[in-house]
Amino acid sequence: MRGPVAVRPGLTLAPPTVRFARRTLADREGVLGTLMLLPALAYVILLVGVPFVLAILLSFSSATAGSLEFSWVGLRNFQVLLGDVQFHRAVWNTLRFMLISQLLVMVLATAAAHVLDAAFVGKRVVRSLLLLPWAAPVALASMAWVWIFDSTFSVVNWTAKKIGLLHGWWYWFGDPGLATAAIITVHVWRTFPFATVVVLAGMSAIPQEIREAALIDGAGFWRRLWGVQLPMLLPVVTVAVLFGLVFTATDFSVVWLLTRGGPYNSTHVLSTLAFQRGILGASLGQGAAVAIFLLPILLVVAVLMLRVARRAEVGV
Amino acid sequence: MRRPPLRKALKVLKRALLYAAAGAFAVFAVFPFYWMLITAFKQNRDLYVGATNLQHVPWIFNDPPTLDHVRLLFFGTPYLLWLRNTAFVGGLVVLITLLVSVPAGYSLARLVGRWGERLGIGVFLTYLVPPTLLFIPFARVISWLGLQNSLGALVLIYPTFTIPFCTWLMMGFFRSVPRDIEEQGMIDGYSRLAVIGKVVLPLAVPGMLTVVIFAFTLVMQEFVYALTFISQVERMTISLGVPVALVRGDVFYWGSLMAACFITSLPIAIAYSAFIDRFIVGLTAGAVKG
Numbered sequence A: 001m002r003g004p005v006a007v008r009p010g011l012t013l014a015p016p017t018v019r020f021a022r023r024t025l026a027d028r029e030g031v032l033g034t035l036m037l038l039p040a041l042a043y044v045i046l047l048v049g050v051p052f053v054l055a056i057l058l059s060f061s062s063a064t065a066g067s068l069e070f071s072w073v074g075l076r077n078f079q080v081l082l083g084d085v086q087f088h089r090a091v092w093n094t095l096r097f098m099l100i101s102q103l104l105v106m107v108l109a110t111a112a113a114h115v116l117d118a119a120f121v122g123k124r125v126v127r128s129l130l131l132l133p134w135a136a137p138v139a140l141a142s143m144a145w146v147w148i149f150d151s152t153f154s155v156v157n158w159t160a161k162k163i164g165l166l167h168g169w170w171y172w173f174g175d176p177g178l179a180t181a182a183i184i185t186v187h188v189w190r191t192f193p194f195a196t197v198v199v200l201a202g203m204s205a206i207p208q209e210i211r212e213a214a215l216i217d218g219a220g221f222w223r224r225l226w227g228v229q230l231p232m233l234l235p236v237v238t239v240a241v242l243f244g245l246v247f248t249a250t251d252f253s254v255v256w257l258l259t260r261g262g263p264y265n266s267t268h269v270l271s272t273l274a275f276q277r278g279i280l281g282a283s284l285g286q287g288a289a290v291a292i293f294l295l296p297i298l299l300v301v302a303v304l305m306l307r308v309a310r311r312a313e314v315g316v
Numbered sequence B: 001m002r003r004p005p006l007r008k009a010l011k012v013l014k015r016a017l018l019y020a021a022a023g024a025f026a027v028f029a030v031f032p033f034y035w036m037l038i039t040a041f042k043q044n045r046d047l048y049v050g051a052t053n054l055q056h057v058p059w060i061f062n063d064p065p066t067l068d069h070v071r072l073l074f075f076g077t078p079y080l081l082w083l084r085n086t087a088f089v090g091g092l093v094v095l096i097t098l099l100v101s102v103p104a105g106y107s108l109a110r111l112v113g114r115w116g117e118r119l120g121i122g123v124f125l126t127y128l129v130p131p132t133l134l135f136i137p138f139a140r141v142i143s144w145l146g147l148q149n150s151l152g153a154l155v156l157i158y159p160t161f162t163i164p165f166c167t168w169l170m171m172g173f174f175r176s177v178p179r180d181i182e183e184q185g186m187i188d189g190y191s192r193l194a195v196i197g198k199v200v201l202p203l204a205v206p207g208m209l210t211v212v213i214f215a216f217t218l219v220m221q222e223f224v225y226a227l228t229f230i231s232q233v234e235r236m237t238i239s240l241g242v243p244v245a246l247v248r249g250d251v252f253y254w255g256s257l258m259a260a261c262f263i264t265s266l267p268i269a270i271a272y273s274a275f276i277d278r279f280i281v282g283l284t285a286g287a288v289k290g
Helices: A014-022 A029-059 A076-082 A085-117 A123-135 A138-148 A155-162 A176-204 A208-216 A221-250 A253-258 A270-280 A284-292 A294-315 B004-040 B068-076 B079-111 B114-126 B131-145 B151-157 B159-175 B179-187 B192-203 B205-221 B224-229 B238-245 B254-287
Strands: none
Touching: A029 A284, A029 B079, A029 B114, A029 B131, A029 B159, A029 B192, A076 A284, A085 A123, A085 A176, A085 A221, A085 A270, A085 A294, A085 B004, A123 A176, A123 B004, A123 B254, A138 A176, A138 A253, A138 B004, A138 B238, A138 B254, A176 A221, A176 A253, A176 B004, A208 A221, A221 A294, A221 B131, A253 A270, A270 A284, A270 B131, A270 B224, A284 A294, A284 B131, A294 B131, B004 B254, B068 B079, B068 B254, B079 B114, B079 B151, B079 B159, B079 B192, B079 B205, B079 B238, B114 B159, B131 B151, B131 B224, B151 B159, B151 B224, B159 B205, B179 B192, B192 B205, B205 B238, B205 B254, B224 B238, B238 B254
16 A cells, blocks of 8 residues: 655655655764774684683683683682792882883983984984884894803903903803893883884974973973973873883793893893793693783783873873 | 083083993893804804803804704794794684774764763773783683683683773774765765775774784784693793793793793784884874764
8 A cells, every 4th residue: 555655745755855865874974983993893803802711711621722611710820829939039020120210211212312413414324223223023033132141252241351340250041130131121122112212202292382381491301301301291201211111021022032031041031931831831720820811911001001091182 | 511622522422322322221121132043053062152251252153053953943843833823813813803892982983972971991901900800710610611731711701901902002093084074975975884894994904903913913912821721832922832831841941932932922922012103092092082
């Protein structure tokens, strides 16, 4: 029982049809938005979210790499870890490597950014050279450092001996203190370029009038640095350092390739210990429990990041 | 400061300090690359001289340079195979990343409204969930899927870090496209989808190029997952094969190893430097409200 289309006189058909034709999927923004976002969300949920939960579950189990069996052992993995000297060492090393290297990066990056902010011949060249460490694949760059710190052929030792700095011998990967120094050196080398570029971007965002005002008011270099620039740079430096903290806290390649946690397991960090126990030792449960301890560190960093981001938003 | 000569001297000193500082930073950054380069071309008798011998200067070529190590790398090791594996994995991961994160970036920037902000931050935060936390559950997932020792495992897993990162980057780029242009297109009778295809995507080509470069280099840099899933030398990628498989027992082939490091790092480093500014813009544009 289909009636005539134009029931009422005076109502033309054209506009409604056009309007209906335009209300296709391509125009329903909410639906379209969801559809376009769906693949990304699915990937993130299935392959980051689910494994993340699985990591937590595994840490309460005695799962091994060999079998697919999964038996709940409650808090036993954590109890074992709490009494484990190697684990204590790994937690301490993770914090130590991360904090010392990022403290150095903060100083170095601010200094480097000030240098690059000035005008001089060859500035562009220096800038792109500074970026090299960050761009190079970590695993390969780490191998270069392994060779630089070689026990027999170390160029560092040769140079130190030549200028009379070294009288004995530095066995870089044979001594816990020197191994720590080597690892921190590589972390600093690798993360300071990124921090420099970010700080530099922050510096160019400081309005020229403020700099000039400080200059006209007669503020000297240090006064301008401490009183004007550093406070204004603080948010952006914080962001750079927080990224650096995440990079160094979660790093695996540098420690693994340089020392493999040695000598005498003195330089293990959480990630390498987790690999040692979980993959090489085939005890997935133990490994997962070790790796889980990265979470509190990352959580603190994430919260700080969000806070800085929010403050920056309010400021703008 | 009162006398001009002193002021001039101070100025010269300042310049000198500036150049010294710039030089020091550059040397610190470049030194390992220089060391790779010189090692790659040194003859063995020039290379393996103990550092206790102070007469032999390791910083320069004491004997004529040689191509032996490079030749060994290309024809005596699986380096070319690793290169092919890396290109294969990298290509597929880039494709997946583009297909997933370009629409997602646009959606977060324009379509999902108030939720976009939060979802965007949420997606970005997953980038902070590190491989070092996930490789253990993935070991279980990969063996369940039967993908051990397969490049497929890497193709499946690598987008977990390229997608969040590149979605965030694309979101930043799309926000920097003026809304007016899109609205003009829609007033002219195009649908939203047509506007995206005809107006927005052409404008976003630089952004997509950045995504390609970064996704590919992230793949080339990855080490942990490759180490966990791949143990067969023929299936390795470059950043796994070079540090792990260029060793015979305890003997490192330092010449070939450093040649591999240098040859692999250089193109990546150049690509990175070329795109770094765009990358910073994308990163910060994503953080600032559009």
